[in-house]
Amino acid sequence: MAVRLLVASRNAKKLAELRRVLDAEGIVGIEPIGLDEVPDFPEEPEDGATFAENALIKARSGARATGVPCLADDSGLAVDALNGMPGVLSARWAGRHGDDAANNALLLAQLTDVPDARRGAAFVSACALVVPGGGETVEEGRWSGSVLREPRGKGGFGYDPLFLPEGSDRAAAELTSAEKDAASHRGRALRALAPALRALAERA
Structure with missing residues (x-):
């Protein structure tokens, strides 16, 4: 019997990314599910000052509402010339949440x-x-790089078309899923969580 793990997102790409990391780490016995697969619950405002604080707000809220383990991420782009902004405001930098083009x-x-x-x-x-x-x-x-002068590529989401990873001649939106998993900030954070996820799987 697999342990259900709520991923505090409705983004199918994030669920798929977690499944690929679990496979790559050889972790079996975890069944990731998204917010669309559980009853609606009031989501608490992400008013933390850091990515870690916001991720914990989301994960605690999901675990408390559903009674199942919850994994949440908060991520964004920190630009040197903007003193680390948009940072935690990345998803709503232009005013409306999730409007990537704006x-x-x-x-x-x-x-x-x-x-x-x-x-x-x-x-x-x-x-x-x-x-x-x-x-x-x-x-x-963390995934270091620089901001391009115009968007490149059709893959990924968010700021991927504008982000040129350090040492790469292709934007993040031009990488394959496997290439992005290996290098990306979320891939690195998820791999760092592998021991905790493995311990969770062993509860099955």
Whole structure:
């Protein structure tokens, strides 16, 4: 009998990414489910000052509402020239949550006059695992790179078309899923969570 693990997201790509990481780490006995597969519950405002705080808010809320272990991530783009912004505001940078095109357009406009040498940035992800009666674990991953001057590629989501990973000649949106998993901030954070996920699987 597999342990159900609620992933606090309605993003099918995040569920698929977790499944690929579980497979790659050889972790069996966990059945990831999304928010669409559990009864609706009031989601608490993500008002933390850090990615880790927001990930814990989401994971605690999901675990408390459903009684099953909950994994949540909070991630975004930290741009050097913007003093680490958009940061925790990445998903709603242009005002409306999840409007990728508007967020990307605003970011490009804000960096119009910033020279290439100062366009450094990093994707940051904090992944929190909350197990009812079994504690909390938070891990962070960083993916360094820079902001391009125009979008490239059709894959990924969010700021992927504008992010050029360090040492790569392709934008994040031009990478395959496997390439992105191996390098990305969320992939790194999820792999760091592997011991906690393995311990959860052993409860099955």
